[in-house]
Amino acid sequence: MSFPLIDVSKIDSPDDQLAIAKKVTEACQQWGFLLIKGHQIPPSEIEEMFSLGKAFFSLPEEQKSQYPINEDEIGYMGSFKDRGKDDKMSMWFGGLPGAIKNTPGLHPFWYEQAEKVEAFKHKCHSLVVKMLVCFALAMELPDKDFFANAHLENAGKGNSLRMLMYPARGEQPQTGGSRMAQHTDSGSVTLLFQKQAGLEVLSPNGDWIKAPCIEDCILVNLGDALSFWSGTHLKATLHRVTFDGLPHDQERQTMAYFGSAHPDTVLQPIMAGKTMGKYHSNGFDIEPGITVGQLNAMIMKSIYKAPEPAPVPLPAQIFV
Ligand SMILES: O=C(O)CCC(=O)C(=O)O
Numbered sequence: 498m499s500f501p502l503i504d505v506s507k508i509d510s511p512d513d514q515l516a517i518a519k520k521v522t523e524a525c526q527q528w529g530f531l532l533i534k535g536h537q538i539p540p541s542e543i544e545e546m547f548s549l550g551k552a553f554f555s556l557p558e559e560q561k562s563q564y565p566i567n568e569d570e571i572g573y574m575g576s577f578k579d580r581g582k583d584d585k586m587s588m589w590f591g592g593l594p595g596a597i598k599n600t601p602g603l604h605p606f607w608y609e610q611a612e613k614v615e616a617f618k619h620k621c622h623s624l625v626v627k628m629l630v631c632f633a634l635a636m637e638l639p640d641k642d643f644f645a646n647a648h649l650e651n652a653g654k655g656n657s658l659r660m661l662m663y664p665a666r667g668e669q670p671q672t673g674g675s676r677m678a679q680h681t682d683s684g685s686v687t688l689l690f691q692k693q694a695g696l697e698v699l700s701p702n703g704d705w706i707k708a709p710c711i712e713d714c715i716l717v718n719l720g721d722a723l724s725f726w727s728g729t730h731l732k733a734t735l736h737r738v739t740f741d742g743l744p745h746d747q748e749r750q751t752m753a754y755f756g757s758a759h760p761d762t763v764l765q766p767i768m769a770g771k772t773m774g775k776y777h778s779n780g781f782d783i784e785p786g787i788t789v790g791q792l793n794a795m796i797m798k799s800i801y802k803a804p805e806p807a808p809v810p811l812p813a814q815i816f817v
């Protein structure tokens with residue numbers, strides 16, 4: 498079973514939509530991951546976002562760290578903050594559309610770029626919604642917009658763009674951490690843009706494999722909310738970035754767009770006639786009736802709010 502790669506260029510054509518929906522959904526049932534090609538986000542805009550991210554991450558740490566992530570999930574999180582030990586930097590752009598430039602604690606670098614980032618988020622969201630329509634079609638739900646309607650872009654602030662930089666270092670940090678601990682995403686659909694390979698995915702046969710990184714393709718994966726909601730018909734798959742897959746002296750840049758349902762959405766598994774086993778994820782059980790907001794808060798807490806270990810001397814970053 499090879500890693501799914503699906504051409505979605507005809508996703509808007511009524512004649513082709515169902516066939517594409519079935520392929521995408523099958524990949525999500527088996528793998529919970531797929532690569533898509535032929536999407537409508539222009540490569541030049543993706544490249545521009547990567548360039549902005551690179552310029553920002555190259556600023557001195559003392560400067561970036563003065564603008565930490567806020568309650569709307571907008572802001573910076575430096576290396577060794579996730580779980581107190583993982584080596585990567587993130588710049589988060591959550592919040593409702595238009596929120597970025599109105600964020601008081603935003604690093605000055607981003608004020609001028611806010612419109613571009615908002616426009617990029619909007620394009621990502623449109624693609625997420627198309628994926629959600631595919632799932633409803635392939636699952637033969639009475640309303641093809643069932644999932645999509647819970648993901649109106651203006652309705653909730655759970656949609657986030659996360660720019661990521663895994664820095665190259667002179668030596669491996671002795672924190673006992675990784676680059677990104679294994680986890681499943683909390684929301685519905687994640688779009689991952691990769692400049693370099695390095696992500697490992699738990700394959701259907703239980704081996705960790707390196708996710709392909711192919712030019713102009715987007716890696717798509719699903720989160721726990723959608724998986725639970727679909728009665729596990731759709732899969733949320735574990736993934737991670739280790740120092741074996743991405744050695745300390747190699748830089749890697751990615752961007753993840755997390756499409757999430759409105760935080761008040763109540764999750765009840767929808768598959769009629771199918772009983773679902775216990776849903777266990779990221780270290781806890783998920784029960785029917787949980788809201789998307791509660792689930793997200795639990796997962797964010799388990800991944801990001803772990804107590805910080807005692808500081809250790811950190812090797813210098815190499816700029817490549
Ligand atoms: O950078 C990557 O390849 C993965 C990012 C990721 O899994 C996440 O941000 O949830």
Ligand SMILES: [Fe+2]
Nearest residue numbers: 680681682736
């Ligand atoms: Fe993830």
